[in-house]
Amino acid sequence: MLIETIRVTDGRYCNAPLHLQRMERSVRELFGCSSPLTELPPVPARYYSAGEVKCRILYGKEIERLEFDIYRPRNVKTLRLVEGGDIDYHLKYANRSRLDALWALRGDCDDIVILRDGIVTDTSYSNLLFLSDKGIFTPSLPLLCGTMRQSLIDSGAVKTLTITGEELLSGAYDIHSVLMINAMLPPGAVPAIPVEAIYF
16 A cells, blocks of 8 residues: 655645656556546645645555545654665555654654665655755655655755765764655754754
8 A cells, every 4th residue: 555645735735746746656666557546636625725734645556545634743853863774665655664663763862864774865754854054955865755855856956965874973064954854844844953963
C-alpha cells in the first residue's frame, strides 16, 4: 500500500501536479499500470475550507481510502543522527516499520536524521534544508524525493549537496541550522534547528 500526503490551504491543494506525478510514477513502477487518480477530488468544504488541512490518500492499483484532517505540526527542537544502512524508501509506502525502528533510536531527542553510509538523507518524516551563509541546500540523496523539496529545487531556491553527518556537525559549508520540510511543512512553517541541537 502506498500513501500520498497533500497539504490543503484554505480549501486548495498545494503542489497538486507534483503529487499526481509521483503517484503515477509509483504505480507504474510497482504495478506497471496508470495511477488510479488523474485529478484530485474536491475538498469537503463544510469542514476544511479554511486553514491548513492534511489530505491522505492510501492507494495501490485502486484508491483504498481518502482522509482529510486538521494539521498541527510537531514541535521538534533536537535531532539524533542514526545510521540507516541499506534502508530504501524511494516510494512512499504506508508501511513505515523500518523508519519507526530507526525513530526508536532517537534517545532523548525529538526526531532523527537518517544517514545512509554516513551520508545525510532525511528525518523520519521530512526532507531537510541546510541553512548556510553560502545559500540554502538540500541532501543530494534523500530517502524520498519530496514534492516540497522538488518544487524548491525546480524554482532555483535551493541547491543539492552531499554531506556526511560529521561534516554537518562540524559546520561544513558554513551550515548553521537545518529546516524540516515536507508537503505539510513549507519553509518557515516550523523553526529552524541549530546544528548545536543535532547529536550522534
